[in-house]
Amino acid sequence: MPIEVRPAVVFEDVATMVGPKRPDANVCWCLSYRLPSREHLALRGTARGERVRELVAQDPPPGVLAYDGEDVVGWAGVHPRADTSFARNRRIPRVDDLDVWSVWCLRVRPGHRGRGIVHPLLAGAVDLARSYGAPAVEGYPVDNGGAKVDITMAYVGTRHVFERAGFTKAADTTSVLAGFPRVLMRLDLR
Template sequence: MARASTGDTATSGIVVHPATHDRFDDLAAVIGPKRPDASVCWCLSHRIDAKTNTALRGVERGAFVERLTREPVAPGVLGYDGDEVVGWAAVAPRAQLPFERSRKIPHVDDQPVWSIWCIRVRPGRRGRGISHAMLAGAVDFAAAHGAPAVEGYPVDNGGERVDLTMAYVGTRALFERAGFELAAPTDAVSGGFPRVVMRKQLATR
């Protein structure tokens, strides 16, 4: 599928679409809780400030994400294997995220980069290359919205096993296979591994 203005893309049979409001139920299936009133992350801990993130509880978290899907630019992308939703990737301008003010993850330069900070694959669907498709789809989505470059902050695990609860940040190898290059070390750690800034340039400076 050719890149469209919406950011639709396809990789290895997984079709990726923006997480628009009409797909909110699918988004909830990937990042929401089994019980609507449970206070799970909903992929908000790195999207909003710490005070707001702490204040949102239970169903309020899902309602906040539902409002995000109504915005002109979707909060990320969803991957489909046929009609089944199988993955999610969060992507947005870094300037809109807590990463903008992070003391642990440095700015490489002054470009208005977009960040990809969460890649989720639904349980039972791992090992099929879905994370690669989600990363590619997130890059295409950012490019379609004018991002000059895209960053990720994965772990540099050297091939060692990463705990699944922390695997959402991705690995350096995953980003390298998608054409990202090491841009900077960080002072951040996830799952016992150091995190690095991986950068993919999309437009000529």
């Protein structure tokens, strides 16, 4: 059965992908790049999930979900860069003044990894941005040169994954994750 990617509008499915096993735990919920730092750090416990519930109800949604049949198997955080912490990030440069969208998280559920789900997931993130008129989409993956990336840090993707989706390197960054430099990859949608 092919993987289907849909806008992230079902809170329970988003929670399955990015929420904690315990609702009161202080985990990311994929908010660290989506919210201003002060708001992100102030949210504790169940307030984090409630904030994600609010984002899921907004238009545009906070990302896309990949489904294998009715089972949610993947998540990609994608939104206008202006609404993310990348708008103010000193380590990830701004290439120009276009109202680009950013992809900052690609996550595939354990048990479903190694099946190439990340590729339709990234394509679905691009499709969502395109449907809202984005002139371009950016990602900030690690440039790992084919070396293994620790699974907990692989959420930003790899340069190869973005290149395979048609993105090209637009700039170097001063950001490093898991010992690998991050690069700014861009796909022009105009």
